Amino acid sequence: MSKLLNVSSSPHVRDQVTSQNLMLDVAIAMIPATAYGVYQFGVKAALVLLVSILSCVLSEYVFETLMGKPVTVSDGSALVTGMILGLNMPPAIPLWMPFLGGVFAVIVVKQLYGGLGQNFMNPALAARCFLLISFAGPMTTFTYNDAVVSPTPLAAFKAGQSVDVAAMFIGRIPGTIGEVSVIALLVGAAYLIARKVISIRIPAAYLITFSLFVFIFGQHDLMYVLTHLCGGGIIFGAFFMATDYVTRPVTPKGQIYFGILLGVLTGLFRLFGGSAEGVSYAIIISNILVPLIEKISLPKAFGKEGK
Amino acid sequence: MGLATFKGGIHTYEGKELSENKPVQVLQPKGEMVFPLSQHIGAPAKPLVAAGDQVLVGQKIGEAGGFISACVISSVSGTVKTIEPRMVANGSMVTSIIVENDGKYQEIKGFGKERDPKALSKEEIRDIVKEAGIVGLGGAGFPTHVKLTPKDETKIDTIIVNGAECEPYLTSDYRMMLEEPEGIVKGLNIILQLFDNAKGVIGIEDNKPEAIRLMTELVKDEPRITVCPLKTKYPQGGERSLIYAVTGRKINSSMLPADAGCIVDNVDTVISIYNAVAKTTPLIRRIVTVTGDAIANPQNYNVRTGTNYAELLEASGGFKTEPEKVISGGPMMGQALFNMNIPVTKTSSALTCMSKDEVAINAPTACIRCGRCVNVCPSHVIPQMMMQAAVRSDIDTFVKLDGMECCECGCCAYACPAKLPLTQAFKEMRKTVIASRKKA
Ligand code: SF4
Ligand code: SF4
Numbered sequence: 001m002s003k004l005l006n007v008s009s010s011p012h013v014r015d016q017v018t019s020q021n022l023m024l025d026v027a028i029a030m031i032p033a034t035a036y037g038v039y040q041f042g043v044k045a046a047l048v049l050l051v052s053i054l055s056c057v058l059s060e061y062v063f064e065t066l067m068g069k070p071v072t073v074s075d076g077s078a079l080v081t082g083m084i085l086g087l088n089m090p091p092a093i094p095l096w097m098p099f100l101g102g103v104f105a106v107i108v109v110k111q112l113y114g115g116l117g118q119n120f121m122n123p124a125l126a127a128r129c130f131l132l133i134s135f136a137g138p139m140t141t142f143t144y145n146d147a148v149v150s151p152t153p154l155a156a157f158k159a160g161q162s163v164d165v166a167a168m169f170i171g172r173i174p175g176t177i178g179e180v181s182v183i184a185l186l187v188g189a190a191y192l193i194a195r196k197v198i199s200i201r202i203p204a205a206y207l208i209t210f211s212l213f214v215f216i217f218g219q220h221d222l223m224y225v226l227t228h229l230c231g232g233g234i235i236f237g238a239f240f241m242a243t244d245y246v247t248r249p250v251t252p253k254g255q256i257y258f259g260i261l262l263g264v265l266t267g268l269f270r271l272f273g274g275s276a277e278g279v280s281y282a283i284i285i286s287n288i289l290v291p292l293i294e295k296i297s298l299p300k301a302f303g304k305e306g307k
Numbered sequence: 308m309g310l311a312t313f314k315g316g317i318h319t320y321e322g323k324e325l326s327e328n329k330p331v332q333v334l335q336p337k338g339e340m341v342f343p344l345s346q347h348i349g350a351p352a353k354p355l356v357a358a359g360d361q362v363l364v365g366q367k368i369g370e371a372g373g374f375i376s377a378c379v380i381s382s383v384s385g386t387v388k389t390i391e392p393r394m395v396a397n398g399s400m401v402t403s404i405i406v407e408n409d410g411k412y413q414e415i416k417g418f419g420k421e422r423d424p425k426a427l428s429k430e431e432i433r434d435i436v437k438e439a440g441i442v443g444l445g446g447a448g449f450p451t452h453v454k455l456t457p458k459d460e461t462k463i464d465t466i467i468v469n470g471a472e473c474e475p476y477l478t479s480d481y482r483m484m485l486e487e488p489e490g491i492v493k494g495l496n497i498i499l500q501l502f503d504n505a506k507g508v509i510g511i512e513d514n515k516p517e518a519i520r521l522m523t524e525l526v527k528d529e530p531r532i533t534v535c536p537l538k539t540k541y542p543q544g545g546e547r548s549l550i551y552a553v554t555g556r557k558i559n560s561s562m563l564p565a566d567a568g569c570i571v572d573n574v575d576t577v578i579s580i581y582n583a584v585a586k587t588t589p590l591i592r593r594i595v596t597v598t599g600d601a602i603a604n605p606q607n608y609n610v611r612t613g614t615n616y617a618e619l620l621e622a623s624g625g626f627k628t629e630p631e632k633v634i635s636g637g638p639m640m641g642q643a644l645f646n647m648n649i650p651v652t653k654t655s656s657a658l659t660c661m662s663k664d665e666v667a668i669n670a671p672t673a674c675i676r677c678g679r680c681v682n683v684c685p686s687h688v689i690p691q692m693m694m695q696a697a698v699r700s701d702i703d704t705f706v707k708l709d710g711m712e713c714c715e716c717g718c719c720a721y722a723c724p725a726k727l728p729l730t731q732a733f734k735e736m737r738k739t740v741i742a743s744r745k746k747a
Contacts, residue, residue: 005633006664007398007645009731011717012638013319013475014665019675019724075672116673199678245676250691252681294692301712302547302687303559 022245023076025197029188030083030240036184037177041091041143045177048089048098053082055102056123063111077116081105084124084241087178088233088280092143097135101127121287122247125280132280144174154231154277158270165223168230179233189239202248203238205259206266210234213267234266237279247287254290254297261286261293310513311552312538315685317718319541319639321514322476326598326605331482333609334622340408340613341393341650342368342379343401347448349375354404360387365415365589367438368404377450377653378440381406382591382611384413394649396635396642403650406613420587424497432501432584439583440590440653445469445480445544445573446636448654451580454572455501457565463502464568467553468495468577470511470518471537471544474637477657479594480574482607484511484518487578488525492532494581498572499531505570507532508553514539541639542716546571548685560712595651597623599660601630610651617647619658631664639717669726680719680729686712690719690729697732702743705736713737 038046060078064071085101105127113119132139144150153163153173167173171181178185192198207229214228215221229235242248242262249258262282269278345351352369362368362381369379385408392400424432437452457463468491472480484491495507509526511519513536526532535553537543543552546564549571551557556567564571572580575594582588591611598605603624610619616635620626634641635649636656680690688709696704713733720730 005643005645006631006667007643008664008666009728009734010634010636010638010640010642011721011730012632012634012641012643012661012664012666013721014669014726015317015319015722015724017679017722017724018669018726019672019677022675022677022724072672077675117675118673199682245678248676250676250678250681251689252678298689298708299687301559301709302551302685303557303562304709304712305557 020074020076022197023080025192025195026080026240027076027083029191029197030087030178032184032187033087033178033181033236034083036171036181037087037091040171040180041177045091047095048091048093048177049083049086051095052086052089052098052102053079055099056082056085056106059103059106060111063107069115072116075116078106081110081124085127087236088124088128088176090139090142091177092141093138097131097138101131104130117246119246120290121284122241122244125241125283128280129284142174150174152231152277154228157227157231163227163231165227165230168227173231176233179236182230182235185235185239189235192239192243198239198243199255201252201255202242202259202262205256206238206242206262207234209260209263210266213263214271217267218271228270232270232277233279237283238262241279242283242286247290249290249293249297251294251297251299253299254293257293257297258286258290261289310538311510311535312540312543313548313551313685315683315687315718316540316542316548317683317721318539319475319721322598323478323481323514325476325600325602326596326607327478327481329478329482329606331486331594331607331609334614334619336383336408336611336614337618338408338615339388340381340383340385340406340611341403341615342381342406342613343393343395343403343650343652344369344379345401346379346395346652346654347377347442347450349373349377349450349453351402352376352379354390356387356404358387358389361385362387362406363413363415365418365591367440367589371437371450375450375453377442378438379404380440380589380591382613383408384411385409394646395652396644396649396655398642398645417587422585422587424493424500424584427584429501432497435584436580438589439579441576441579441583442590442653443573444575444579444593444653444656446640446654446656451572451576454570455498457563457570460502461504462568463505463565463570465554465570466495466498466502466505466507467549467569467571468507468509469544469549469571469573470509470515470522471549472515472574473512473539473541473544474639474656475541476598476659477596477637478598479596479607479656481515481518483574483578483594484515484522488521490578490581491522491574492525492529493585494577494579495532496529497580497584498570498577502570505531509534510537510549510553511535512537512539512543541718542685542714545685545714545716547714560714590653593651593653593655595619595655596657598657599630599662601626601628601660601662603627612651612653614651616644616649616651616658619651620647620660626660628662630660630662631667632661634659634661639721640715671727672725674725674727677724679722679724683718683722685716685718686714688712690733693736694727694729694732697736702736702740706740710736711740
């Protein structure tokens, strides 16, 4: 043998799945919602998405280069953050806002905490909340059918008006670019679950808890529950944001607890809080509690269940 | 659905098609024979011969060095050249008896004599197994006579023959199930003779339908034996996973199978018991699969223990492409070799030669907390957290996270998309913990 053999400790084989594959799968799963958003809201939505993505990817590239760290843009996580951020923006927002959001998400929330895998809040959501607090006006101005400013159906619903649930399901409503079409989101969610990129635990626990909560504390009416499920980005949140690997519990039981917590918090915010939405804040707050949830949800090792 | 199995585990590329249809060939050694005195778990054996002595096939040349230890038997006849440290598969140097093979294969008196196991007492059987140097041939190398001597033999109700062969690439057990199925049934009956309250179960993964069919056919008139098809999944043949799949009982790292009323023996071990008891043939050979995409002609060999690995390679036509990694055993739990000048021992199941080293190609990146390691872990621990502890060398946290329950199966490291060396780190941590416990 002319060449030296490689020696390392077993196992000597690796699955083909890489972190990059997983991130790309998440990005692919958001394509239906993205496409619908662009179809419905037009070019300005496309621009918002483009700016968010570029801002996130460039921030990561520039920061890591300046800090002399290995550049990890190719792992796809900045792309995913950019997409989620863009999809969380109202279509008519001034373009400097998604830009600022991207910088905040990647540099402040992710990189300053040590980069991929180290941040404790979902970067895109933290950036969204930051923008919501700083620029409440433009962040909550929703337009539909070009120019007409209108409240989201959930806000209208909260104010006591009747809404068209079928339109909400398809997405013919004002809202953020990515949250409006429940059907497009569910297609992407099915893809993620079928590809085993995410497990059903968090979305299921979240949506079931939330439904029970609004049924019990809201109106004892299934249509009422359905309207809540189809509005305010809860589907987007449950499948694409609450399942973010880095900021959800890694323990299987913890994921159920996490979902339940999200359901309760979102229900509380929607029924008893000021805003009609509540998903983003519920997720961010639950993100912060993840270490605690993990601590109380450690599994029992095989063969030690009884002890 | 419905097949017996466990929770967790992985589906890898199996690689068994390379050698599964190759009948076992007898390979006679050419060069010197090396018999390490430690090829089992427990105390090393004590040499019974010295340089210059003549030895015969079947002669005991190493005496068990304690209760948990095993005898070493010469597989050839010839002259003892020397006793010196030699390298074994795991890279360590082990005191070994070196025998110059005279090529005559003269056997020790009584070798090969037929015996009726039914006429033997339990004590006699245990003694024969011990004197035959039989250990777990599946890889662990635990002395078989110790396994067959549990504290309370009336509590043993299930003898499991491990025919799962879940490790990728390996086909030696499969070949034995096809070629010597009677030996398995007879060997199992001998074990059952020791345990009056036990039934025998032969567990086989369902990727070996031919073996399942054949064994089922053979045991249909055996009142105490059944065949249990298992779901094909690594590590189905791991002791804990197998016991759970067959009996629904769970054992942890500080328990023995006997604590769950079970004794688990690998297919080839059971055949060896049969050979020793019914044919007065101690453990002098084993079945080795020579395989991998770098091997010209993958094969299954019946090899005398002590044969040099290089001879196996040569017999298989050498490398057809330059190997990057050569493994003693399979890719999930085998030992990577940097040198092929090592002997086949009782626990050598395979020589796997790969033209690509997937470990070297995949550089580790940051953990993304995806939880894949958690999903595949058959020990139901949280490898992701154990890794954080391991990186900080935080032994306390590692132990609190039940890191000692890790069976080092390698599933987490296989599944990790960030290609982190999880299992590797856990092995180090476990070694450290075990060492510090011994000191205390
Ligand atoms: S599989 Fe790897 S990347 Fe995923 S959580 Fe486990 S250690 Fe982290
Ligand atoms: S190597 Fe250990 S931690 Fe990893 S999957 Fe196997 S048992 Fe679990």
